[in-house]
Amino acid sequence: MAAQSATTGQVLEFQLGSETYCVSIDYVTEIVDIGELTSVPNAPPHVRGVMDLRGRTTSIVDPKVVFGIGDEGAEKRIIVFDPDIVEEQGAAGWLVDEVYQVVQITPEQVDRSPANDAGSIRGVIKRDDSFVIWVDPAIVHAGD
Incomplete structure (x- = not known):
């Protein structure tokens, strides 16, 4: 029981450019291949x-623009977020280069972000030989 309370939760890891990022799996409703996008003036x-x-108009956000990441990458998948959890956005999805896996993380694996003032970064997850940036999609609004 004590090990359960120490669990931070599950995150979905994905690629943006050359870096690995993740979001809490609680925000995600589905992952789809990129289809045809209609530009909005x-x-x-x-x-x-x-x-x-699935019959719902979904805003597609490019998190590379939001986070100031270079434009390199394949842009193959869309992570669709639950509009009830990601407040005031309606249906929204993020255009990402690749989706990797769902991973269980513990508080010991998460460090505070050096850029914590940005608000959209929940922390940095330590791996054996790399880091994964944990972002909060509720901070990134499709309508802003």
């Missing part, structure tokens, strides 16, 4: 467009 620069996902 006068949308913020980080909104790549909209697409129809």
Whole structure:
């Protein structure tokens, strides 16, 4: 029982450019292959467009623009977030290069972000030979 309370939770790892990022799996409803996007005039620069996902108009956000990441990458998948958890966004998804895996993490694996003032970074997860940046999709709004 004590080990259970020490668990931080599960995260979905994905690639943006050359780095690995993750979000809490609680936010994610599905992962889809990229389809045809419709551009929206006068949308913020980080909104790549909209697409129809199961009858719902879904805003597609480019987190590389939000986080200032170079444009390299394959942009093959969309992580779709639960609109009830990611407040005031409606249906939204992130355009990512690749989706890797769901991983269980513990508090001991998570360090505070040196850029914690940004608000969208929940922490840095230590791996044996690398780091994974844990981001909070609720901070990144499709309509801003």
